[in-house]
Amino acid sequence: MQIEDLNAIAEKHIASRKKIIVRTCMSAGCMSSRADAIKANLEKAVIEQQLDADVEVRRVGCMGFCGQGPLVGIDGVKEKEILFEHIKPEDAEAIIASLKGMQTNLEIGDPDHPFFAKQTKIVRANGGIIDPEKIEDYIAVGGYEALHNALTEMQPAQVVDEVTKSGLRGRGGAGFPTGLKWGTVAKSPGAKKYIICNGDEGDPGAFMDRSVLESDPHLVLEGMAIAAYAVGSDQGFLYVRAEYPLAISRLQIAIKQAKALGLLGSGIFETPFNFNVDIRIGAGAFVCGEETALMMSVEGKRGTPRPRPPFPAESGLFGCPTLINNVESFANITAIIKKGGDWYAGIGTEKSKGTKVFALTGKIKNTGLIEVPMGIPLRQIVMEMGGGAPDGRQVKSVQTGGPSGGCIPAEFLDTPVDYESLMKLGSIMGSGGMVVMDDTTNMVEIAKFYMEFCKDESCGKCIPCRAGTTQMENLLNKIIARQATRRDLAKLEELCDMVKNTSLCGLGQTAPNPVLSTLKYFRNEYEELLQPDTFGPGVTAMK
């Protein structure tokens, strides 16, 4: 495979395209509403209405506006795409008939809706456009060019420099500078190094990585290959949770296709660079999203974290230097290589560069996936793109960062969404879950929900996380049942501090965050549930 061959594939594929393309979203969300039947019916209707010379029906990945799904988009009829929403399999005939000018009373979406208009797409640029199961589609939009450029025109150190220049920070949630991590792995001595892509997305309400893997698997593979070249690795592992079967099957197809074309394997682009990717399927433990636990799991051991240092960059998988990045981090790489680190650094804020994908869910009108530039005010996301709370209710709070994050009250909606600003509010960027709550939500219940989640997902290795989350959940239950006193609340706060500071890994260290942030902003909701202390005269002495 050389660049000419790649271009030839792209040209041939573009030439074979028909005038009108009917794109059917076949990501997990729309699939659950029978998108496969919709696509089959659309194909049937095209033939029945004798339009097959001009019309092709294409399977595509996530279009983003999940709350309005199943979605069907049509290109080549009007200047802008036509977007059909809430489609059922029996609507297929009418959609195809509309191509001939027939009127339909199907729901048609507005492509200029702020939900779409305010997005800046880098990671999700191909989502909803290309067929995730056809490598030719990916190549036709410039796929694997970045890998070629890196391999033939750049030294590994230049690749690292470009990533460093871009200012990209880890999209898994912690926000560690990606370039710095790559540089450390590149410098770590060792003949064998590994690349791991963390696709164990497990936060409640998060489905960003799932969508990227289902919609554009090659983008992630290419990003991993570039990373491997930069740090000197020849083996990658893609760790995907078993709950994402569609993502797994599309990745398997993608790896097979890339191997067949020589874009993965030995001597890629006729250079000495070799790179293979294997998929490892997680068995359903949230803690395996923690990097050291994930590596244990890849090694075939019980998925429990181990203390760091040593960091994976020095001693990771099988004791070798390992680069481990999140799906979204890898998905940013090709754009950075193609357009340059400076271009990427031009998007976002001073310390948070580029874009971030969020899964906007909860009590909000427009549910779905959005990709926005860093630094966008939270209000624009929630009120303009999301349309605010439904049923005339008020937005009360926005939860970011899942069980490791916190609840940001509505009064801080003007906060720019970047790593530092969210941290200052007691929440975190996290991997991109954004759950909106309206004024009917009880914040103590929310805190309890996340605590229960952490208790269930604690691996059981370290005592503070294992036994501490159990006690904190008990105390929250006691408060909710109106059986707790001030002393119990004090105990809860003391445990939050202890579990945060003494737990072994990020799961335990951040488990108290939902309690701490709701206590910070909604303390009155806790206090309203407290009972007077009838414990005895010693009570006053205790305080």
Add this chain to the structure above:
Amino acid sequence: MERLKIATVWLGGCAGCHMSFLDLDEFLIDIADKIEVVFSPIADVKEYPEGVDVCLIEGAVCNADNLELIHKIRARTKVLVSFGDCAVTANVPAMRNQFGLANSESVLQRAYIENAQYNPVIPKADGIVPALLENVQPVHEVVHVEFFLPGCPPPADRIKALMIQVLAGQTPKLEGVQLKFG
């Protein structure tokens, strides 16, 4: 000098802690003029009096009587001392808690029906046999307790160490092996 009003009570426990208290032997004589035992299983007093200075509580809170008494004690006593492991940790009496929600029923069933050789019947006499609580609790989960004297039973020297500090008007503080459970 006015004598310190001391009470000792026996909730759900084996009386071992009180036996250990009696093991204080001649120390009891030494302190006899400094304390007045106003309520105790070894003194014939029916009603827990008002204005008690220190109460040593043996046993866990197991039944309705224990619960009523402990609240009365708290209201009428300045300083409560959890005396022995049953009071401090609920210990052996709380082992029934492991049997789940209906544990009080199942222990009675086991004791009075399954293991009975003659006349298997669960004793019931309202107002005489107190009902078992749903769960056995250590004393400090029910009322505030000032000091803890662990041990099963606490050896006499440990009780003595605490008593000396109390009588000297100090805040009792036990350390190291003096705090050993079991």
Add this chain to the structure above:
Amino acid sequence: MSARTLTVDGKQISAEKGASVLQAATEAGIKIPTLCHLEGVYDVGACRLCLVEVKGVNKLLPACTTRVAEGMEVSTNSERLNKYRRMTLELLFAERNHVCAVCVANGHCELQTLAYSLGMDHVRYDYIFPKWDVDNTHRLFGMDHNRCILCTRCVRSCWHIEGAGTKNVAGRGTKSKIITDLNQPWGDSESCTECGKCVMSCPTGALFKKGSAVGESVRDRDKLEFIVNAREKKQWNA
């Protein structure tokens, strides 16, 4: 061999490069509380009792898995650390059914000893009182899950000293459980060599020898260390 100089609780000490802070402190006579640490097997940093403060590091670090570094300033005994340690012990006592009075390890238990040495006179958290079984199916040994603190010392000595790989951990969170083979009764285990190293390494009364009185249940932990030193460092004198 190169040495590193560090300060522990204000005392200047030196230690071999690659030594853990725990080793260095222990050799200098400074005692750091531990539960999951066991001489002879590798450390996992799970119990969090040996957490220490290191100047310039904003997180608490486990002394057992942190390597010494030149000029390191370690504090092992602050008010905050002792508070966390006491809370850790309280959480353990509340988690399962540790009834010292009727435990086979009474008087020889590291959990019990740590509790009184760290001044734990009562547990402020509600006791959970979970229901756990006792596996008495093995002819020589028993396993009482009520007393288990999940330190995994038995698992590590079974895998890494004996090499049998009989013991393991199943389940998650507070429902985690030490199992034999594929969660079979211990008596049915075909991989167990009956070496008893797990019993020697247990800090509490979770693993015990059958037929010995409470007073006799002293653990021969030195034997484990001796075996490892003999094998790895060829030191035959204990």
